[in-house]
Amino acid sequence: MMHDHECTCHPGYYHDTLIPHIGVITDIRQETPDVKTFRIEPPEGGKFFEHMPGQCAMICVPGVSEAMFSITSSPTNKEFQEFSIKKCGELTDCLHSLQVGDQVTVRGPYGNNFPVETDLKGKNLLFIAGGIALAPLRSVINYVLDNRDNYGKVDILYGSRSADDLVQLKEIQEVWMNTKDVDVYLTIDRPQEGWEGNVGFVPTYLRELAFDTNRIAVLCGPPIMIKFCLQALQEMGFQKEQIWTTLELRMKCGVGKCGRCNIGSKYVCKDGPVFRCDQIDELPAEY
Secondary structure (H helix, E strand, O other), rough: OOOEEEEEOOOOOOOEEOOOEEEEEEEEEEEEEEEEEEEEOOOOOOOOOOOOOOOOOOEEEOOOEEEEEHHHHHHOOOOOOEEEEEEEHHHHHHHOOOOOOOEEEEEEOOOOOHHHOOOOOOOOOOEEEEHHHHHHHHHHHHHHHOOOHHHHOOOEEEEEEHHHHHHHHHHHHHHHHOOOOOEEEEEOOOOOOOOOOOOOOOHHHHHOOOOOOOOOOEOOOOHHHHHHHHHHHHHHOOOOEEEEOOOOOOOOOOOOOOOOOOOOEHHHHHHHOOOEHHHHOOOOOOO
16 A cells, blocks of 8 residues: 655655665764764665655664654755764664664654744744754754745754763854854853853753743753743743744654554644644643
């Protein structure tokens, strides 16, 4: 049975999301001690499929396992797709052992996307990320910067445990910090020799920066960080309708069939992973 369907974000584009494609690792960047960014391409080069910021793909090492990962590169990159992956289990341990030229399989894209062409368009934007959670936001941020005239002021608040754990630091310093009307605020959890930036947790720094509410906030990070950042944003006057986040948890099949990621009537892999915060309030207490 075929599963070709018209892409909801690219009208007229059809793609079978269930068929895995052979992918060749063409570049590996060591971002932090436990995070690598993998550039993966079809053998003939290019991209596996079109996607929008916030969507995911299933990466498989045959004989080991497969899992869902955020597509870290922006759709505006027409040459390849990238995935920033943290070493934290059997599959990711295996992925981190692979070399340029090794093969995996890739299928997707899965899930919905950040509303870059609707709710976010024309707005001032505040991006808030912690640790590896910069990976899904990198796609959105670069999409916005590559379509700069379509968006207002951009502020990026990003924190990690230490300076060594800041993902994509080279791009942040060389590109984001040098883009017009973009301000980047970096913070680490505790003092570190040689670090001249802010020291403190992301929610605390967020309160100190005291952004005005004339913007949309996009939030991604560990659950505890999201909880306290959401509190801080609401104290600053933000409404939940102004805040978007991702729930990238427990996704297994990618098509809403296995039930691993359901929360009430919603499936994170299909109805998410992107949700507006007032939509999360409608989910049952199990989340």
